[in-house]
Amino acid sequence: GAVVSQHPSWVICKSGTSVKIECRSLDFQATTMFWYRQFPKQSLMLMATSNEGSKATYEQGVEKDKFLINHASLTLSTLTVTSAHPEDSSFYICSAREGVGQGYGYTFGSGTRLTVV
Amino acid sequence: AQSVAQPEDQVNVAEGNPLTVKCTYSVSGNPYLFWYVQYPNRGLQFLLKYITGDNLVKGSYGFEAEFNKSQTSFHLKKPSALVSDSALYFCAPLIKAAGNKLTFGGGTRVLVKP
Secondary structure (H helix, E strand, O other): OOOEEEEOOEEEEOOOOOEEEEEEEOOOOOOEEEEEEEOOOOOEEEEEEEEOOOOOEEOOOOOOOOEEEEEEEOOEEEEEEOOOOHHHOEEEEEEEEOOOOOOOOEEEOOOEEEEEO | OOEEEOOOOEEEEEOOOOEEEOOEEEOOOOOEEEEEEEOOOOOEEEEEEEOOOOOEEEOHHHOEEEEEOOOOEEEEEEOOOOHHHOEEEEEEEEEHHHOOEEOOOOOEEEEEEO
16 A cells, blocks of 8 residues: 655754654555644644645745745655754654545655754 | 534443444535544544445444434444454545545544443
8 A cells, every 4th residue: 555654763953953853655656645744642633735846835824934835756755843942842843644535545654853952 | 614523522432332433524525535543642543434325434443433414423442342442533525615635523532431
């Protein structure tokens, strides 16, 4: 089946630094990938839709300058948390669709636990 | 507004007993509905989906779900729960009007006790 690889699994960074998270589709091409944020014991909040070769579409309330998304190839999307602060600490998850039809499901990465100290 | 609701934050069940995780939705048109499971500090794993056809959908790990259009529900069920089923479960309709994005319910934590 389709596999999405997300790295790193966890990262600790100092306040003010930037952190890059990678999301790769291993055995399929993904023109669209999605980035979610999950707070403890809460649901997933869609942050942005990453489109290969074009600008990402951000959900309302998500700072695009804070959360930079790059989707330079059909198998790789990156999320960079710039000038991270403790309130950015969260669990970030990416996903990708296996196909363009509406019946296709979404495959999720294993998530990245970001802790900003 | 299109939405999804999981009315129970947590479900406790004894191992071997039937497990039900409830989901109701408010989506225009014919909905595509998904169930995912999340284990601690992990991403989401696909369980099953309803697209069309038979209202009873069978999925992974012995789970099934019944699409009920009149009640706008898509409850997840397992006849005999295992301790290893303890996890966080998410119901997610596909919102076509929003560019085919998954919209997640609040999640239901399932605790299966031995």
